[in-house]
Amino acid sequence: MVDDILKEFINESLEHLGTIEEELLSMEESGDDVDEEVVNKIFRAAHSIKGGSSFFGLNKVKELAHRAETILDMIRSREMMPNAEVINILLAAFDKLREMLNQPDASGQTDTDDLMSKLDAVVSSSRSAIQSEPEEEWPPPPPPQAQAAPVQAPVQAPPVQVTPVQAASAKAAAALAKVAATPAKEPVKPPPPSPVCAMPTEAEIDRARRYGQYIYQIKCDLVADIERKGKTIKSVFDDLSYTGEVLDCAVDTASIGTLDDAVYDSIPINVMFATIQEPDIVRVLFDTLSADNIQTLFDLSKEAAPAIEQPAPPANEPKPPEPAQEAQKAKPAQEKTASEEKASSKSSSQTAETLRVNVGLIENLANLAGELVLSRNQLRAAVSQKNTKLLSEADQRINQISSELQDVIMQTRLQPIGNVFSRFPRVVRDLSQAMGKEIQLDILGKEIAVDKSVHEGLAELLTHMVRNSVDHGIETLEGRRLAGKKPSGLIRIEARHEAGKVVVDVADDGKGIDPERVSEVAINKGLITAEKVKKLTDAEKQALIFAPGLSTTREVSDVSGRGVGMDVVKTNLDQLGGQVEIHSEVGKGTLFRIKLPLTLAVMPSLIVTASKEQFAIPQANIEELLRLRPEEVKERIEVVGDSEVLLLRNKILPLTRLSDILGIAPTYTDEETGELKEDRRDRLHDRRSRRSAVADATDPKSKYSKKETTRSGKDRRQSAGSAIEIIVATTGTMSYGLVVDEFHDTEEVVVKPLGLRLRDLREYSGSTILGDGTVALILDMAGLAVKAGLSSVSDSVRAVELAAEVETKRLQDSKALLLFYNGPDNPMAIPMGMVQRVESVLPGQIEHFGARRTLKYRNGFLPLYTVSDAANVQQLDEGMSLIVLVCNVDGEEIGLLGSMPVDAIRTQADIDGITHNQTGIAGSLIIQNRTTLLVDLYDLLEAARPGGRENGNSAHASGVVLLAEDSEFFRNQIRKFLETDGHRVITAVDGEEAWDLLLKNLSEIQVLVTDIEMPKLGGLGLTARIRADERTAKLPIVAVTSLGTEQDVARGLAAGVNEYQTKLDRGKLSGCVRGIIGAYT
């Protein structure tokens, strides 16, 4: 508690201190004319630090703040002039305060005596000065930041300045003296512009220091050194302004002479130039100049050395600074730099908004930025000259610099993990005391640096884990005694780098996780069924603790037994792209091992495509990449229930297609044309058009048997390009296979957060811009698994089951259709269930008898019809390659003529029953962006056949049928068939409604026709309920469904279905219903 308040106080104080330096400096600048608001602000800061520190017993901080406050008060009341000396001491005082606040515990040991006495001295001297001669006491204000300061500037340097600056200035002065001498030889009368650059002013040097700049003096002749060497004056000045800042420039106009004597062959110039570029780079930049032309006036790296060893002032220095004065100034300055260094190297700030970065890194960054500018110049030159060699050089250079830049910037984001760990001693101590346990906490690897983004997420989840270890892991004293362990339990938190990842272990030597106990709880809470648990390994059972809502403590404790603990860990980890492993042995202890990416801002990612769209998958989530050769597909991919699974060594992983999860139409590239076509395979192991399906398509029940006829290509999975690309992805707690169209390169993608509108999409974690400029979404593998309905608890069982559910759901809403053409622009569809075979015919084989067409077919005649016989559509062009769809209508075979190409698809497209409704057409739907008419074969035949079909509604018994079907299309179709047969049909949209209607119309209903897959209550559930209730137990049930595999049928019959039929086999359904009702009457 106190900790928190202290932390808050410190953060607040540090915030105050953050701006104080600037304010003090502005106060100094304003001198006499002090801005009262500024003084007040600093005063208040000092005051609040004093107050807070006295509350927390930070006496040294309090004393120091108090003295600073006294001085500020004097400035405020104008008893003291804020001259450089005063400000200097104040700055030192605030630096010290900052240092102490950063380490409040050590503040007591900090040496502040010297500083305090100085502060006291300032106060007392000022007071005495006021009484005697104030003017003498007050040093003159610092010179303005003039550009044309005289050569003597260093002498007048305000005492704020650190000595090295003066050293640099002295050097500069020496250098300039030479320059000054040159024009002096010329006895021409002095022209107005100064031939000599001004010295770098104190402000300029100070700024150079802050920005890590060098200050150079460049002396050259614009004619001899620049123009005659092929450069233009403009380009030189452009270079100067691109790479740095021209502080001053002096053209030796005197040497040019007047109009009377000018020969125009020399423009001596002297430029003072501040830049972050190092000397060797500057020399490259001005490559036409010799080394003598460029002098370094100020070099930060060499600044430290001359601080103590003051070089002898140059001979022509008019007024060398007094040594005494010098020493006096140097001291606080040194102190200041030292404390600055301490402050910057200490990155313990807890606030999230601010980031402490080592100065060296920033300098490095500044250098790189400069190099980048140079490379840009190079690039620009290369582009304008259309010089490809130069271009590729520039490319290389930019490539190198940007990766270095990225590296360094990443480093600035790194924070020691110790900041997160620091809270745990307290957490463990408090918790163990409260719970009567004795726990020793070992923390290792505090110095390991992790990215700021990871840092934030890590704190919460580690807290959960540590609490969990204290609460659930370590036994009570009694428990440990009984187990023969030493009374004090041990929790070890260790961080380390491992293969580009941060690994954090949270280990305890407690009782371990009892797999039986966890699974028992999971079963009791309904998280998993007992049967499934039997198939789990111990490790998988232990992993159940990550299931939401599971807590194994017998009673809810106020510590961590709220049943929310460990799934929070998993959720947080998923967000961080991390993984967790459990190693636990009953009675010995538990080790949680977390693996985290070093950073989240730039992620090495694999670029993949699904249906032409590019996605990035973080490499941290990729376990392996698989490429299944066509011949392997059948062995490696199996269908379990209704979902596909991947057999990977000894594991079974759920398998899902990326395009399915994201709802993009799957595509493949046609080998022959290179076109991108829609992939209509329902299954990856589905071999379409393996050979001409015409002869093959005999089994009307199999949903794979009736594929298109003579697709020209081979089975595309047989060709090299048709291998299946699978990413074995991991979310940390589970793995699954993700099928994509293509793997591309690995790229380091820069993660950009998703926009507001997309932020809720769990399947994406961000977006990025790829090298070619296109935008790619970054997939969140955990989110994708959730979207696909894959469970993360036990991949081999639960996930398969969930995948099955998803797949079933997909099937349930989809319709199997056979596509063919009537005219070339007239795509048609017919429900797959209607078609028995597809045959190709030649026009010559068709015999015409008046308006009737027949085909000799299997020792008989097959009556042929076309859609245009009944519907007002394009006439079938008999010149096209014709096909006959052999259909069974009420037990009679008929042929529907159409033309190629033929294809079988499964679609979820909505059927529009209104727009294109006409005789022979049930409706329309959009397939592959084309309006496709759905043929109503019964209607068509009725209209096309003079006299129509016999439908015998009078000849057969009619009754009342309860029809349960969720798809509106099929419901209407079946109802139409049944009503045509003379039955009365009561319809229900799901099992529950059917059950209600059944009970209401118990006496009337003679048969139930039901779909299997329905919302709320499915067909099998409905059947079970009907069979279980004695009122309805004897009701005949006909299942009509698209789930046509043998297992499906067996399951249906086992549930108590009397008849199991594939959808829309009207003849069979009619016959069956008739038979049942006939038996009634």
Next chain:
Amino acid sequence: APQIQLALKQEMAEGANEIVFDLSGTESLDSAGICLLIAACNSMYTVGGTVRLVGLSNDIFKLLKGMKLADCLNAAPREASNG
């Protein structure tokens, strides 16, 4: 440049005490140009006259600014030039 130099010298000889260079048609300045301007400036200085540059293109103005010559040549950029 030599021709201009000659012309300028004549003007000066005739007692002109202000030279106005209209550089509105000039897009770049080489060393000869710069020398001429400076020489003109120096010459005028000896007689107590002034030099003015008007109609400077951005590039030239920037260059002269960078060389810290803009002030002594009384250089004015194109937009701000008033004659």
